[in-house]
Amino acid sequence: MTDQTRHQPPHAHAHAASTERPPPRSQFGLLGQRRFAPYFLVQLLGAFNDNVFRQAIIGLLGVMVVAGAMDNSTRGIYTQLAPAVFIVPYFLFSATAGQIAEKLEKARLIRIVTVMEIAIMSVAAIGFWLQDMRVLLVALFATGLQSALFGPVKYSILPSVLRPEELTGGNGLVEMGTSISILLGMLFGGLIFAVAGEHGPLVAGGSVIALAVAGNVASRFIPPVAAAAPDLKVNWNPLTESIKVWRLTRKQLAVRNAVLGVSWFWFTGTLLTGNLPVYAETHLGGTATLYVFALAVFSIGVGVGSLLCEKLSARTVEIGLVPMGAAGMSACILHLAFAPAVSASGLDVAGFLQQPGAWRVVADLAGIGLFSGFFVVPLFALIQSRTPPGELSRVIAGMNIQNAVFIVLAAVGGVALQQLLGWSIPTLLLALGVASIVVALWIFTVVPEFAMRFLSWVLVRALYRLRVRGVEAHVPDEGPALIVCNHVSYMDALILAASIPRPVRFVMYYRIFNIPVMRWIFRTAKAIPIAGAREDPALMQRAFDEIDATLAEGELVCIFPEGALTKDGSIAPFKGGVERILERRAVPVVPMALRNMWASMWSRRANRASALLDRMRVPQRFRAPVEVVAAPPVDGATANAASLEVQVRALRGDAA
Known part of the structure; x- marks a missing residue:
């Protein structure tokens, strides 16, 4: 929680701030800004085109079987071979792709990748025209290569063009766009041969080329984004470099487990969507259209959950959503596992929805998708915010390798458990939950x-x-800063932590630090306990040493200069501790104020009417509105306790 700042790209947000309009108040505002919109369109078109291509191959196989050019056995071989052909490049080339994404200017690399896509889809068009599966498999392998090259830059570019408070919203848009693009691509690709008939091969080939050209055109509007490690020497050995980039994902404990969480998201999604066609037919009594409906419900759920992350996180990298997402995913999967089978068969969507328990299945699928969005979006934002900029592309590459392993395990394991042990799909879902x-x-x-x-x-x-x-305006996006704020309640640190986009190290009175339950939160957040000089001079000295070391590492530190909770709601005189900190390291100081907190829960005057309620910290009004306000940073070389006290008093005003 404490190392986001040191890992922010130097001046990463200065370019965006100087060339674009003021930061948007919501994630949707990013869609109107050049620093994000062209990139978003490129990744959206890429995901759409990949799935159009793969579904069109499946459609062509069906046409060839009907025409007698291929038997069902050969069709089955190609159907099982195609996913393997697509995913093998992730194992072979992800490590190299991560290094290239680190070394090259990112907008240029995206243009190169989209030019590759045009060439690959031209080969694919020839394969469709000739109805030659060998040519199409070559193009599919090359598509996997192109996707492996795009993967690291797709996520590593975001911290360079977005502010810290925009990371969650930006990732939410990307995950929403990817999820919906995959769904629409599958629908479009699957309908080509059904609608176009004998012209299907030409329509398929023309579509994938047109989409690739559109992606390349969009890529030319992406502003330049400096290379993170231009002097990096590329290791072309895929085996040794794959091991190396995978180890990079494990350098920091939080990042390592965030990567594991993302891989588990792909494992869950692969197992669920891979079994949906059979589940829709055998358990829900449906046809192919019902499978598409079930997939759409899941995909839309992922999109909605991804978009909601920004609102729920209050525009911070809020990893507190991850446990909620994990719990919700597990509960919905378990609930789906126990859904009773539909007795009818051959149902379309309308017919299925009229069956008993149908809406339960719909709610479960939507819930799995919704909570998956809550789960994965903050994990991506955490990986981006905690990884050094010169390693991020390689960490993403290492994550992609691990994702590929989990996808293969999910696909092979699901088939093995059903074929060898005779598990039904509900049993498989139960095990997954x-x-x-x-x-x-x-x-x-x-x-x-x-x-x-x-x-x-x-x-x-x-x-x-x-x-x-x-x-958002006054807390610096990167570098050290000291935050000073009035002290009203035992919840002040948590409220400020929920309001500031960057991780903060809080300095707090050791007795508050040691409050049961809260102590675990404060210790995990690496708060710095402090005591008065008369109480424990050694603890006091350790606190000041740790504050200085934290600022030296480029992090944020927050102190409450009054030295204790207010006893009457007013701001007490600021003590000299703030000056002692600034004498050792003159960092910028950001004045803040908590407003309307005096009558809130866990203040010293929660309820004037009753001494018992006062001791219980019962608020006068449940969910009382409180405010956190900040002023522009003050030069640490000239700031002092008295002047900072004046600013905080002015910020708080009369709203005690």
Whole structure:
């Protein structure tokens, strides 16, 4: 939680801030800004085209069987071979792709990849025209190569063009776009031969070329994004470099487990969507159209969940959503596993929805998708914010290799469990739900920060209606800074942590640090306990040493200069500790104020009417509205306790 700042790309956001309009107030505003919109369109078109191509191959196989040019046995071989041909390049070329994405200017690399796509789809068009599966498999392998090259730059470019508070929203848009593009691509590709008839091969070939050209045109509008490691020497040995980039994903515990979480997302998605066609027919009594409907419900759920992450996270990298997503995914999968089978058969969508229990299945599929979005989007944002910029593309490459392993395990394992052990799909879903719980518990046990953020997220949003003003504008996107704020309640640190886009190290009175339950949260958040000089001079000195070391590493530190909770709601005089910190390291100081907190839960005056309620910290009004306001940074070389106190008093005004 404490190393995001040091890993921010140097001046990564200065370019965007100087060349674009002011930062949008929601993720959808990014779609109107050049730093994001062309890139978003490129990745959307790429995902759409990949799935049009793959589904068109399946459609062509069906046409060839009907025409007598191929038997069903050969068709089955090609159908099983195609996914393997597509995924093999991820194992062979991801490590090299990560290095290239690190070394080259990113917009240029995206243009190169889209030019490759035009060439590959031209070969694919020849394969469709000749109805030659060998040519199409070559093109499919090349498509996998092109996707492997695009993968690292697809995610590593985001921290370079987005501000920290935009990462969650940007990733949400990307995941939404990818999910919906995959669905629409499958629908479009699957309908080509059914609608175009004898002209299907020409329509398929023309479509994939046109989409590739559109992607290349869009890529030419992406502004330049500097290479993260231009002096990197590329290791062309795929085996040794694959091991190396995979080890990079394991350097930091939080990143390692976030990568594991993303891989588990792909494992779950592969197992679920791979079995949906058979499940829709045998368990739901449907036809092929029902499978498409079920897939659409799941995909739309993922898209909606991805988009909601920004709102739920209050525009921070809020990994507290990950436990909620994991729990929701597991619950919905388990609930789906126990859904009763539909007794009818050959049902279309309307017929299925009239069956008992149909809407339960729809809700479960939508819920799995929704909570999957809550689960995966913050993980991507965490990986991007915690990884050094000169390693991010290679970390993404290592993640892609691991994702490919999990996808293969899901596909092979699902078939093996059904064929060898005779498991039904509901039994498989039951095992998946249990396994999801185990994986989630493993991640959250090893990295308690995930659970800590979830608990603090729930507490703050359950107890308060939080409004934040000036924080995004005045807290620097990178580099060290000291935040000073008035101190009203035992929840102040959690409220500020929920309001500031970057991780913060809080300095707090050791007695507050040691409050039961809250102590675990504060320790996990790496808060810095401090005592008065008369109480524990050694602890006080350790605290100041740790504050200085934290600032030296480029992180944020927050102190409450009053030295104690307010006893009457007013701001007490600021003590000299802030000056002692700035004497050692004159970093920028950001004044902040908590407003309307005096009558809130866990303040020293929660309820004036009753001493018992006061001791219980019961608020006068449940979910009282509170505000966090910030002023522009002050030069640490000239700031002092008195001047900072004046600013904080002005920020708070009369809203105690």
